[in-house]
Amino acid sequence: MSLIDLALKIEEFSVISFDFFDTLFIRKLEEPESVFDLVGEKFKIDQFRALRKRAQQLAFVEMHNKNKKEISLDDIYNNFHELDEDKKHAVKAYELQLELDVICPNQEMIPVFLKAIELGKKVVITSDMYLTSHYFKESLSKYNLPQVPLFISADCDATKRDFGDIFDIVKNEMKVVAEQILHIGDNQLADVDKAQSKGLSAYHYQADSITQRKNVPISESIVNGLTDSRINSFSNGSGEQFAYQYGGPTLIGFSQWLKKITINDKIDALLYLARDGYMIKKYSDRSCKDDVSGPVEVYFKGSRTSFILSSINDTNFNEYIPYFLSGAYELSAHELLERIGVVPPAQHLLHALGFAENKAIKEISYDNIYNLLNSMKKDILKVCRANRRGLHQLLIDLNLPDNANIGLVDVGWKGTTQEAFENAIKPFFNYKVFGYYFCLISNTSSTKKSMLDSTTVGEETINKVYENRVAFELLFSAPHETIIGHVLSNEKVKFIEDERQDKARSFFAPLEKGMSEFFDIYDNLTFKIHHLPEDNVLIKPFVDYAISGMWKQNKYILTMQNFDAWSATKNKTFSPGQYI
Structure with missing residues (x-):
């Protein structure tokens, strides 16, 4: 029975009973016992999880000795003999607060809960839990959900799991026969078998997105729990869902690594390069909004293209002809010029010279292309000079010291953008430039640092990441087209975007929304629990997903065509998975 069918099914019953944990509410932790790890971390108690579980076992022994059922x-903390009374009180209070902090409504089940109330059904919560009804009232109140009758094992001294006695209490208190009650829960034994043994109807709720492994490291538990707790609130296969599940954790993991790695380099200015640095800068603005001691941080609308153009002059022009032709095999002649911001000759003139609009560069002789570029040399150099002036002004506007340390933030691969930037500014500035990357496929420079390289994850993984680099570039992107220039206009720098493309904003908007939602929930939870997951754990889900190649079948990614602006052409359509 689907959840849609369940919403219809509830009309047949007088009383609708909901299990609480993993049904009506879920934890933002993969493993519930991770709460114990967080408590132990807070109070610096070694082996707290084991001690806490032992106290719970002793409480059960005491329960049996007293002929009680829950x-x-x-009771648990009364049997926590390793703690003195004052510490018991403090630790117990913190555990209870954490249990409130880590839960959230299950977006799949809450609509069913509210629908039952709307239909006038008698709605109750029936839970096996050592927490008392006060906790459940607080949970409902926290999320502005209606208060309903509570049947909690710790209060009722009766359970679902053992003999189903708590269902008798529900039946008697609600003054209905068992056949008029539908119980909804995730546990086959307690919520289905025991309910049915008492004559109730039962619905076995199974959430595909929720995983609960045992003995999970705390960082993994937080990351996976945060993902599982909200993934069903998005349309399946949507950009928001993809970005929430993979983009949010990945960008935060890289951002956390970046903050730590830049400290030792005494960076004066951190330039988040377009478009890769857009969401990293956005998260940095949130996490460091009160930090005035760090470097100047700007989203820097410069690119490998604009930096290379800034480096070209009359003397070295011919050296850059291979660059002009790189990745251009499917482009037409006018597209070859447009992608570097040069206005091409009228198409009828190009056509007369043998450069038809639908004729790809690969079909034209190298000599003819070489002659075309040289005939356009004056126009190309004019664009290069304009870019050089614009870049100079952008750096002047930062008001940095003469010997400043500048950090460039980029997704990575070979570090050529950093090299282009250094070449472009060398005649004018004495800055030392550092590059900070998500991944470098090779690196022998002390001024290039990456979160992933062969020394941290092995050469095989790095090669697989590079093979699937488009997947990462889709996340490390921005809601604007590729920057191909920065030129002075009325004493201000104007940024030139590749006008051949117009899909970035609409494609990236859902990704930005999904990542931003993860940022919100992550910051809220980690602030409350005083624990930041490890950087490598945050990025691992997407790294694994990307190198598996599964991203090539992602429904949302498949909607994007000609993502790589440098090689984009009207003559041919590429899906992201075709870029190798």
Whole structure:
């Protein structure tokens, strides 16, 4: 039975009973016992998880000795003999607060809960838990959900899991026969078998997105729990869902690494290069909004193209002809010029010279292309000079010291953007330039640092990341087209975008929304639990997904065509998976 069918099914019953944990509410942790790890971390108690579980076992022994059927949190801490009374009180209070902090409504089940109330059904919550009804009232209140009758094992001294006695209490308190009750829960034994043994109807809720492994490291538990807790709130296969699940964690992991790695280099200005640095800068603005001691940070609308153009002059022009032709095999002659911001001759003139609009560069002799570029040399150099002036002004506007340390933030691969930037500014500035990258496929420079390289994850993984680099570039992007120039206009720098493309904004908007939502939830939770997951754990889900090649079948990614602006052409359409 689907959730849609369930919403219809509830009309047949007088009382609708919901399990609480992993049904009506879910934790933002993959493993519930990760709460114990967080408590131990807060109070610096070694082996707290084991001690806490032992206290719970002793509470069960005491329960049986007293002929009771359930324990409470008080019972557990009364058997926590390793703590003195003051510490018991503080630790117990913190555990209870954490249990409130880590839960959130299950976006799949809450609509069913509210629908049942709307239909006038008697809605109750029935839960096996050592926490008392006060906790459940607080949970509902926290998310502005209606208060309903609570049947909690710690209060009722009866459970679902053992003999199903709590269902008898529900039946008697609600004054209905068992056949008029539908119970909804995730546990086959407690929520289905025991409910049915008492004559109730039962719906076995199974959430595909929720995983609960045992003994999970705390960082993994947080990252996976945050993903699982919200993934079903997005349309399946949407850009928001993809970005929330993979983009948010990846960008935060890289940002956390970046903050640590830049400290030792005493960076004066951190330039987040377009478009790769857009979301990293956006997250940095959130996480460092109160930090005035760090470097100047700007989203720097410069690119490998604009930096290379800034480096070209009359003397070295011929050396850059291979660059002009790189990745151009499917382009027409006018596209070859347009992608560097040069206005091409009228198409009828190009056509007369043998450069038809639908004729690709690969079909034209090298000599003819070489002659075309040389005939356009004056126009190309004019664009190069304009870019050089614009770049100079951008750096002057930063008001940096003469010997400043500048950091460039980029997704990476070979570090050629950094080299182009250094070449472009060398005649004018004495800055030392550092590059900070998500991944470099090779590196022998002390001024280039990457989160992933062969020394951290091995050469095989690096090669696989590079083979699937488009997947990463889709996340490390921005809601604007590729920057191909920065020129002075009325004493201000104007940024030139590749006008041949017009899809970046609409494609990236859902990705930005999904990542921003993850940023919100991540910051809120980590602030409350006082724990930041490890950087490598945050990026691992997407690295694994990307190198598996599964991204090439992602429904949302498949909607993007001609993502790589440098090689984009009207003559041929490329899907992201075709870029190798």
